[in-house]
Amino acid sequence: MxxxxxxxxxxxxxxxxxxxTQMHHQLRPVDVGIGLGGHDLGVAIRIADLYHRSTFPLIVFTGANAPTTVERFPRGEAVHFREKAIELGVPSEKILIEPNATNTGENIDFTRTLLQDKTSVRSVLLVSRPYQQRRSYAICRKRWPDVDVLCSSSTQxxxxxxxxxxxxxxxxxxxxxxxxxxxxxxxxxxxxxxxxxxxxxxxxxxxxxxxxxxxxxxx
Known part of the structure; x- marks a missing residue:
């Protein structure tokens, strides 16, 4: 047990x-909130809460599946996270999904490509598991250097x-x-x-x- x-x-x-591993960023409004896939549905809950606080006007959930998430999220992490956010009152039209990423680098790259023709992005808020913040921040700064990056996660x-x-x-x-x-x-x-x-x-x-x-x- x-x-x-x-x-x-x-x-x-x-x-x-x-x-x-947490960045302790002071949050402010950004252009897009990005929910990084994984086994923790708390990412979607935190994204929904921050959306309702007007922290960002648009959400991207990104993630396919890892071996540890296939059983829990059989339709893919991004899809299930989107469904949870809608359940928590986020309008469906405010959520985009990126369903192919299988690691954090791909989360960033594929989200950047998804948003390229849809909106001008100068700042993003990465929402992840608590201990994933610092790694996600460093990867995003490397792969998407022209955006301002903040990080957040569950406040538990x-x-x-x-x-x-x-x-x-x-x-x-x-x-x-x-x-x-x-x-x-x-x-x-x-x-x-x-x-x-x-x-x-x-x-x-x-x-x-x-x-x-x-x-x-x-x-």
């Missing part, structure tokens, strides 16, 4: 990465988010993997380089040593 409670012994390290505290997902092990593995991608993607030229403080590297290393290595890439 999976646990929805983080390890008390490793809590400081988990909190360090949780804080680091870490423990509440993990309880809702229902699997602390999964969330921490994803958190560790996304942290590693900050420097791996930059080294590969897929994202801009970002500062990674020593205490973040140290927390990351302790969690890897503790066995949270299921989402790591070769370095």
């Amino acid at each position: 999976t646990s929805a409670v983080v390890s008390r012994e490793l809590r400081p390290e988990i909190e360090t990465l949780w804080d680091y 505290p870490m423990d509440e988010y993990i309880r809702e997902i229902g699997d602390a092990d999964r969330v921490v593995n994803m958190l560790v993997g996304d942290t590693q991608r900050v420097w791996v993607y930059a080294a590969k030229g897929w994202a801009i380089e970002q500062d990674v403080p020593d205490h973040v590297h140290e927390a990351y290393a302790r969690l890897v040593d503790a066995g949270f290595n299921k989402r790591l890439l070769p370095e």
